[in-house]
Amino acid sequence: MNDPLVLAAAVAVLAGATFALRAAGPLLRSRVTVPARLERLMETSAAVLLVAVVATTALTEDQGFAGVARPAGVLAGGVLAWRGAPFAVVVLTAAGIAAGLRLLGVP
Template sequence: MSNSVPVAPALAAMLALAGGTFLLRLSGPALRARVTFPQRAEKLLEVSAVVLLAALAATSALTEGADFAGVARPAGVLVGGVLAWRKAPFLLVVLAAAGTAALLRLAGVP
């Protein structure tokens, strides 16, 4: 017995999802001139995006699965964050963050 998905329904589903994605992305610029938000709501939306990204970064930096990730990973993220804040080149930020975590792990720090 084969577990493969029939090609025609899978292709139709892919095309439907691609079309829906395209229409959603197109609706933003198309509706931007027609839909207005109060100034306070726009400010809250901007701040909420930053808070969401910060929460995602903190969760990724501090946890691995359901457990604490150890000290090496947050230290690497901290080094990368400081370099990014100081407007260092992106490649340097990534290499310094990865290098910090790698050297700490090599030294036996979890």
């Protein structure tokens, strides 16, 4: 993969495939009927996938536990987001709590 031409071709193919997949949804939506049960299942699976990514990122680092500061910040941000706080407030509060705990020596 040291050849720039191969790298550019790979990027172009992946970009084209990504565009095609993203365009397929709106284009095929009117042609394909999805049962209501399957649609609910897809919505639920998207939420489960998001929670799994958040949990993995919040709790682990380098194949081990991330410490207490990061999960505490994520928890605070999650509570604020759930309560409807503005995005900037959520991010700054989560980062501030994690940074403050680390400053106090909490891992």
